[in-house]
Amino acid sequence: MSFRIPQDWLDSIIYLYPDIPSAEAGDETGGTGFLLGWPMGGNASCFTLWAVTNRHVIEQNHWTIRVNKKGGGFEFIDTDDRQWLFHPDSDLGGVDKLPRGELSKCLRDI
Incomplete structure (x- = not known):
């Protein structure tokens, strides 16, 4: 059985760099992560936006986020x-x- 990751999920990917110049240049990333909307107060249209990655990425000073614009x-x-x-x-x-x-x-509108 094959599994294809839905495009909606792929659109939420972020890339982490040590600083903005590295991110602008597209240097090798320090890691990847994703955006996550966490519902607040039971209202589906109200959420807190989180960027999520691995602890070791942040501990290696890669905390500048690059997001793809829609x-x-x-x-x-x-x-x-x-x-x-x-x-x-x-x-x-x-x-x-x-x-x-x-x-x-x-x-992206999802």
Whole structure:
């Protein structure tokens, strides 16, 4: 049985770099991750936007996010390692302090 990842999921992929110049140049990434909308208060249209990746990516100073824009091109989000939260028992981390105004231009309609 084969499994194809839905395009909607692929559209939520992010790339992590050490800084904005590296992200702009398209240098080798330090890691990948994905965007996740977490529902708030039982309202399906209200959610917190998270970027999720592996803890070791952030610990290696790759916390600048590159997001693919829905019309083409990229958006760059420079986070701070202190913003990231980590699961205590796994190699998983996330940040929810993303600039929704700019980022909303990047998200694909799904």
